[in-house]
Amino acid sequence: QVQLVESGGGLVQAGGSLRLSCAASGRTSRSYAMGWFRQAPGKEREFVAAISWSGGSTYYADSVKGRFTISRDNAKNTVYLQMNSLNSEDTAVYYCAAKYFSRLVLTLREYDYWGQGTEVTVSS
Numbered sequence: 398q399v400q401l402v403e404s405g406g407g408l409v410q411a412g413g414s415l416r417l418s419c420a421a422s423g424r425t426s427r428s429y430a431m432g433w434f435r436q437a438p439g440k441e442r443e444f445v446a447a448i449s450w451s452g453g454s455t456y457y458a459d460s461v462k463g464r465f466t467i468s469r470d471n472a473k474n475t476v477y478l479q480m481n482s483l484n485s486e487d488t489a490v491y492y493c494a495a496k497y498f499s500r501l502v503l504t505l506r507e508y509d510y511w512g513q514g515t516e517v518t519v520s521s
Contacts, residue, residue: 401494415480431495432502442492
């Protein structure tokens with residue numbers, strides 16, 4: 398199993414930036430794909446970005462493409478989400494997720510492990 402802990406959330410003004418981190422622990426010797434999801438108040442959890450084990454493949458939701466960047470440092474067992482040009486629609490709890498699989502994993506139901514979430518609030 399792998400345990401995930403997100404950090405880096407907070408309050409930011411519209412147009413600002415934040416970098417989220419997701420630290421993995423446990424059985425991290427196996428290859429695992431990672432993803433970021435978010436859930437706004439009253440809405441379903443939605444896909445934000447995903448990255449393959451090697452980091453060579455990434456994929457983004459249309460709503461964040463060009464503004465967010467997902468990356469990983471396997472030596473530190475950490476995945477990052479750099480978020481730029483934030484707007485009020487980005488306000489949500491952000492979750493990272495993992496699956497023991499080397500390639501991209503794009504759908505919520507495919508992930509096996511989840512963090513507890515970190516809250517991002519964008520003020521206008």
